Amino acid sequence: MFKLILVKNDGQKSYDVTALCAAISWDDNLSLMSAMQFEIAFSDAKLIPTNPCDLGDAAILYDNEVEVYRGIIVTEGRSGRDTIKYTVYDYAWYLGKSKSVYQFNKITASQAITRILNDFGMLIGHVPQMLTPINDIFLEKSPAEIIEDIYKREERRTGKRFNVEMRSGRIYFEDMKDLVIKGTFRLADNQKLQDVMDNPLAAERTRSIESMRNVVKILVERKENKKKKKDQPDPKPPTDQTDPKSQKSQTSYDIVAITKDEPLIRKYGLLEEVYKIDAEDAAKAREVARILLKRLARIQETNSIKLIGDSSFKAGRLLDIDEPITGMSGRFMIVTAKHTVTNQIHIMDLELALPEDVK
Template identity: 30%
Template sequence: MHQILLMKNGKKQNVTQLIGSLAWSSNIDALGEELSFNYAYNDSQFFKKWDLIEVGDQVALFNEGKFLNYYVVITDAMNGRFGKSFTCFDRSWYLNKNETVIQFKKAAASQAIAKLLDKFGVKHQIASMPTLITKIYKEELVSDIIADILEQVYQETKQRYRVEMNKGILTIQKMSDLVINPISRLSDNTYAFPVTDTISNPSRERSIEEMKNKVIVVSEDEKSTKVFAEASDPKSISKYGQLTDVVTVDKKNASQARNIAANTLSEMNKMGETISCEMIGHDEIRAGRILNMNEPVTGIVGKYLIKSASHTVNNGIHKVSVELEAV
């Protein structure tokens, strides 16, 4: 059973009995997880002692006594005289709201991100990333700086990383390491089964809308048209027509131009495939994880990256809707 605890004035208070529907979601393109819930409320003086949650408070999500994550209450909404709803985000929300100025000179990417987070007192656990970062950032959001550094890492190494707040610690891990096989059971006296066996309402879409089969790496200098490297796939061009992507780099990264061109082509020279489906909920299912799927009716077979995950708990029933991408 999922529970919400209010963390306020150094105390913990279980407010689960005052909460109706509960939902939380994550997205591969966003830093931070969103939590929302309905809250019992009326404007009579007799209910004031139960009007406990305020904007700026922190709550914690638990399941069967296991701590899952902290969230900050960002907004509350009144629904007439009766009922409130709250929207919360995990603590990485602050990284989306703070700008800074910082300079890196030949700093390993992981060390650069650690230095940035230390400025804001954010606890972190970061995978080693030796890519050297030399850049000055001014008036940029902390989250955007992290995203830019990770993009430089990807261009050099073809390795994607997942950034997320995990129990109050900002973690950055190789996405390829985040393969999960969530197992569930309906009750203590029933057999355990893979959650992916409970797929319902599956849909599958394939498209070349975002495909690129030629990549040109050029100088970011507006006064220069110098081409550092090119990469292309003649067979793909013959079949689908030429689809070109231009990548700009500064002089410091010109030596990596061939790698950047090859890695970008490898990433983008493929047919896009988007899957959506529902299944029994499991707390391990989060954006950035990789699932092994086997749904032969729609051909959803193999490894799929979770692009988004939307959990709901209503009347004690936990479900999750996911959007997947083939990897």
């Protein structure tokens, strides 16, 4: 049984608006923020409960007393006497709506992320230890963009994948490999739980080698300053016609690591990718190349599946699928999850990819 609770902006009153809801849907993808939409029945007839919803109010969705979603109403749409449509964003919305500047001096990625979250009043559920050094200035970027930049660096350095999401008003960073789920549903209170994969409602599968790469080269940038020879007169001062680029040091690149997948080269032809890393990371070039090749040297799959709903299914979760009609088989990552509840009937549409295909 789904229940939608509205908490007024001042925190003084709350309302159960479930009976007024014509439909509820929520969706998320591999980003900090997720959204929920709900519709409130409109009527100007007497004795009909007044709609208490307004911009800035908090909306909390429960599934059998388990909190599914919490966020702030940011838009309201009205059209005549049609249902009133509301859009709700979770609290990570605030991280994407601001612009800021940060300078970090050789602190760890986890310390940098924690500082940003604290500055913007975000409650932290979990930030794991991330040891990638951050020594940068971030200008005119949103806190969400800065945080994503930082934890993506940790992913590239370690080969880990992080899922970031809001739960019960707190933000969590978690290792994706630990987020394997198995969904269940119950058709009626007097029936036993069943696996959602026992009864898929629809499925689609697309396979492609378009994004495949079977050779990875790692480059390191080298800057060389030209030294003046002895007894050589000083050059003339630059004039307006002098190309300013000619006054800068020359830049060259060294290939420090190459990794190949020979069987895939023979089967599909040469498909090469080049990545540039900082000079201080050159010692790790082979490991970086190995990790990148593992992600890229494969057939990419894009799949979708419609199932009876389970609220635990979110973007970033992993699930095992064996769907005989399309041939979809193996462990997949949920890229986007859209849930819809109409008259307490819960359906979910999932976009899936192989975990290695998601950059």
